[in-house]
Amino acid sequence: MALAPPITDLEKLKTHPALASLLDWNPGAIEGVKFDRDEMSIVIDRAHIRDACTLLRDHREFAFEFLSDVTCVDWYPSEPRFEVIYHLLSISKKERVRLKVRLDGSSPVVESITAVWPAANYFEREVFDLFGIRFSGHPYLRRIMMPEDWNGNPLRKDYPVEGYR
Amino acid sequence: MAHLTPTPVIEPLQDRTMILNMGPQHPSTHGVLRVILEIDGENVVRIMPDIGYLHTGIEKTCEAKFYQQVVPLTDRIDYLCPLTNNLCYALAVEKLLGMEIPPKAQWLRVLLNELTRINSHLVWLGTHALDIGAMTVFLYCFREREDILRIFEMVSGQRMMTSYFRIGGIALEPPLGFFEKVRDFADRFPSRVDEYENLLTGNPIWLMRTKGIARITAEDAIALGATGPTLRGSGVDLDLRRDMPYSGYENFKFKVPLGKEGDVFDRYMCRVAELRESLAIVKQALEGMPEGPIKANMPKVVLPDREKMKTEMEALIYHFKIITEGFSVPAGEVYQAVESPRGEMGYYVVSDGTAKPYRVHMRAACLANLQTLPLMCEGRLIADVVAAIGSIDIVLGEIDR
Numbered sequence: 354m355a356l357a358p359p360i361t362d363l364e365k366l367k368t369h370p371a372l373a374s375l376l377d378w379n380p381g382a383i384e385g386v387k388f389d390r391d392e393m394s395i396v397i398d399r400a401h402i403r404d405a406c407t408l409l410r411d412h413r414e415f416a417f418e419f420l421s422d423v424t425c426v427d428w429y430p431s432e433p434r435f436e437v438i439y440h441l442l443s444i445s446k447k448e449r450v451r452l453k454v455r456l457d458g459s460s461p462v463v464e465s466i467t468a469v470w471p472a473a474n475y476f477e478r479e480v481f482d483l484f485g486i487r488f489s490g491h492p493y494l495r496r497i498m499m500p501e502d503w504n505g506n507p508l509r510k511d512y513p514v515e516g517y518r
Numbered sequence: 519m520a521h522l523t524p525t526p527v528i529e530p531l532q533d534r535t536m537i538l539n540m541g542p543q544h545p546s547t548h549g550v551l552r553v554i555l556e557i558d559g560e561n562v563v564r565i566m567p568d569i570g571y572l573h574t575g576i577e578k579t580c581e582a583k584f585y586q587q588v589v590p591l592t593d594r595i596d597y598l599c600p601l602t603n604n605l606c607y608a609l610a611v612e613k614l615l616g617m618e619i620p621p622k623a624q625w626l627r628v629l630l631n632e633l634t635r636i637n638s639h640l641v642w643l644g645t646h647a648l649d650i651g652a653m654t655v656f657l658y659c660f661r662e663r664e665d666i667l668r669i670f671e672m673v674s675g676q677r678m679m680t681s682y683f684r685i686g687g688i689a690l691e692p693p694l695g696f697f698e699k700v701r702d703f704a705d706r707f708p709s710r711v712d713e714y715e716n717l718l719t720g721n722p723i724w725l726m727r728t729k730g731i732a733r734i735t736a737e738d739a740i741a742l743g744a745t746g747p748t749l750r751g752s753g754v755d756l757d758l759r760r761d762m763p764y765s766g767y768e769n770f771k772f773k774v775p776l777g778k779e780g781d782v783f784d785r786y787m788c789r790v791a792e793l794r795e796s797l798a799i800v801k802q803a804l805e806g807m808p809e810g811p812i813k814a815n816m817p818k819v820v821l822p823d824r825e826k827m828k829t830e831m832e833a834l835i836y837h838f839k840i841i842t843e844g845f846s847v848p849a850g851e852v853y854q855a856v857e858s859p860r861g862e863m864g865y866y867v868v869s870d871g872t873a874k875p876y877r878v879h880m881r882a883a884c885l886a887n888l889q890t891l892p893l894m895c896e897g898r899l900i901a902d903v904v905a906a907i908g909s910i911d912i913v914l915g916e917i918d919r
Contacts, residue, residue, distance in 0.1 A: 356616035356848060389850050390613055420743055421855065422881040426868055440853055440864070440881070444740070444754070447761045451853065472743025475885055483577075498573040498918060507578055514582045 359389035369393055370415040371441075371450040378408055384455070394451040399463050402439075402454050406469045409441060409450070417441035417450060420466075423476035425484045429510040434458035435486060439466070456486065465491040483508035528566060530556055535563050540903070542571050547907060548645065549914030553891075560899050565892045569885075572918035580878035584844030585611055586685055588878060593679040595880055596916040598638040601630050601670075602858045604683040607878075609764055610854035610865040611685045614847050617816060621808040623687040624766035629700070629803035630673070630682065631765075632796040636707070637666045638859035639789050639796075643714060646786070646908035650727045655717050662710050665703050672696055686820035687813035697804060704801050711793050719790070728783035732894035732906035735780060742893070743886035746861025747788040748910050752780030758857040765856075769806070770799050782909040789911075819845045844873030853881075860884050860911055882916040 366372055366386050372395060375383055382401035387394045397405050409417040421440040428434055433455040441450050454463050465488035466473045477488045478497040485506035488494060496503065505512050530537055538555045541547040550571035556564035576595060580588045592607045593600035605627055612619060644659035667677040673692050674682040682689055718724045734744070736752040749756060757774040759767045775791030777784025813820045821840055822833035839845075849871040855864035861883030868877040887910045894906045 359850070390616070390852055392851075392853060394851070419740055421862060422853070422864055422866065422879075424866055424879040424881075426877045438866070440866070444756050449853065449855075470743065471741050472886055472889060475889055476743075479885075496570075498570040500570075507575055512578075514578060 356390070359387050361385065361387050366393070369450075370412075370446075370448070371395065371409055371417065374408060374412050374415065375405060378405075392449065392451060394453055396453045396455060399454045399456060402452065403464045403466050403469060405452065406439065406441075406466045409452075410469055415443065415446060415448075417443045417448075419444050420470040420472045420476075421449070423466075423473055423480060425480045425486055425508075427484060427508065427510045429458070432457050435461050435484065437463055437480065437486060461486045462489055463487075464489050465494075467491055482506070485509065528554055528556065528564075531564070532558070534558055538900075540900075542568075545649075548912055551888075551907070551912065551914055551917075553903065553907070555900065555903070557900065560901075562895050562898055562900060562903060565895050565903065567888055567891055569888070569914070569917050572914045574919070576919045577878055577880065580875055582874065584873050585847060585875060586840070586844065588875065589684065590679065590681045592880075593681055594915065595882075595919055596858065596860070596863070596884075596913050597678060598641055598913055599634045599859050600678060600680050601627075601634040601682060602856060602863060603880075604681060605631055605765060606854055606856045606858075606863050606865045607867075608683045608685050609856065610852050610867045611847065612814075613852045613854055614850055614867060614869050615685075615816075615819060616848075617686055617814050617819070619687060619765075619814055620811045621766065622810045623812045623814075625769075625803050625807050626688055626692065626812065627683060627765050628767060628770065629800055629807075630670075632799045632803070633666050633669060633700070635796045635859045636793055636800075637663055637670075639793050640666075642789065642859075642908075642911045643786075646911070647718060647724075649904050649908045650724070652718060652721070652724060655714055658710070658713060658717070662707065665706075669696070669699055669703065672699065684813070684820070686816055687811075691812060697807070700800065701804055704797055704804065707797055708794065711790065711797075715790060718786075725783065727901075727905055728786060728909075729781060730779070731782045731902050732898070732909060733779060733781045734890055734894055738893055739780065739890060742889045744861065744890050744910075745883050745886065746857070746859070746911075747785050747792065748861060748887045748890060750775065751777035751785035751788050751909075753778050758855055758862060762855070764854070770802050772796075772799050782905050785909045846871060846873050847875075855881070858883055860913065860916070861887060863916075880916075880919055882919065884910075884912045884914075884917045888912055888917060 382398045385396040419442040421442045424438050426436045435456040437454045439452040480486050482496040535556050535558045541552040542550040552568040554566045592603040640659040640663045644656035647655035671677045674680040736754050739749045739752045772795045775788045817836050826833040847869040851868045853866045855862050864881030866879040870876040895903045
């Protein structure tokens with residue numbers, strides 16, 4: 354099974370249900386798409402992530418009602434440095450979609466989606482703890498894995514694997 | 519060292535309430551979970567799980583290892599179902615590589631995964647019953663668990679940290695007498711499940727401690743990201759093995775047990791029924807085990823057989839290269855989810871085209887399941903907190919990673 358090259362053309366992918374509903378709503382909020390290895394990724398503008406999640410959750414025919422995961426990737430030293438990644442699952446249609454928000458290293462702030470899915474609570478706290486991304490509107494944004502007085506964010510690429518000595 | 523003081527600290531909100539710490543060394547918290555309770559007499563007013571005591575930075579360690587070196591790390595995440603972790607990681611990397619896995623390897627993976635599920639559920643049943651006060655079940659469950667651990671030892675040389683699956687297949691052919699041993703276990707096991715059920719399902723004390731306790735509705739369970747028996751106990755029909763099949767699960771017939779009320783008892787019934795369903799899958803895998811190779815034909819990624827290395831020059835070269843430099847994986851990202859005994863276990867692997875993963879993230883089913891705890895327990899008795907923690911079947915190694 355050879356790998357097919359990823360498709361990044363918006364026109365070719367607009368029949369995908371998640372993308373179609375997002376395009377109907379606000380084409381300006383979509384910064385890019387990628388269909389690779391049977392997985393759909395949509396890059397959303399950071400100001401619109403909460404509305405996009407609400408829209409996908411409440412879609413009438415094609416609801417992505419389940420939040421699987423929130424995580425982050427640090428692309429240090431390139432900019433925008435951080436990618437916050439949301440994995441959504443549609444229980445009824447057995448379909449997944451990945452939303453991404455790109456954040457630059459100087460102000461890694463994004464709106465929290467705990468109001469859309471309470472499940473995001475621990476996931477966002479983990480990303481805050483290990484990457485130092487701030488989620489505005491989060492009800493209890495404190496370290497979850499590391500001790501409260503820990504210095505630095507371990508999963509950032511400029512944090513040494515053995516820790517600071 | 520300021521961080522030796524347990525934080526966070528919460529203050530009681532009313533005059534008549536007090537704060538009680540349960541854990542991190544409490545036997546019923548299944549490891550090192552600390553639960554901060556605000557109690558009014560015996561009633562729980564507020565509850566806050568505090569985690570992170572077992573955080574070892576596995577995700578960070580993965581970034582410094584070759585792809586094949588990550589497999590043993592995945593064992594240590596959820597130490598009750600190491601093979602499920604191995605499978606999920608292997609599937610994710612295989613998807614990144616665009617690899618085709620031979621049928622025999624897939625069936626063996628399914629067979630061992632279902633044995634792992636039985637193993638994990640047996641530990642859960644034993645400890646859950648022990649927490650609630652039914653001591654005997656624990657001894658019964660660990661008797662059968664010993665059989666499964668012997669099977670694992672036979673096949674991989676290890677009882678718990680198996681690391682038996684490799685990227686591209688499995689490590690070795692199963693030894694002689696392996697299938698007979700599994701068949702022997704499969705013949706004995708149904709009557710043993712009947713024994714557990716005789717001890718618990720109709721037992722009035724068990725019913726009083728579990729029926730109607732720690733209830734959660736389907737909507738709340740979905741909103742809080744619960745998966746696995748915690749979600750199915752509330753009646754939501756979601757099982758990734760059936761709904762989004764991986765590793766050849768589409769070839770197997772099994773039922774997905776569902777609960778109705780979403781209480782401790784329904785979650786218990788779901789898992790006990792899953793014991794039987796898993797055994798049905800094990801039997802099907804034994805019946806229809808295909809013949810053929812156990813590793814994919816991709817010499818640059820899969821280690822060659824020992825025999826070939828002694829006779830073929832290329833095999834020796836590839837072996838040396840894979841061990842010393844690893845193998846490069848085409849750039850891209852993959853989210854692979856499997857149904858672990860606790861729910862949706864997902865691996866998000868990002869590759870930048872080198873021999874080391876750029877990022878490995880594990881979606882821990884227990885981390886999301888644990889978020890349901892406050893909703894289950896607030897306004898109930900402390901004794902119910904113990905039952906609720908047992909019923910969501912947490913493994914702290916997976917939560918903290």
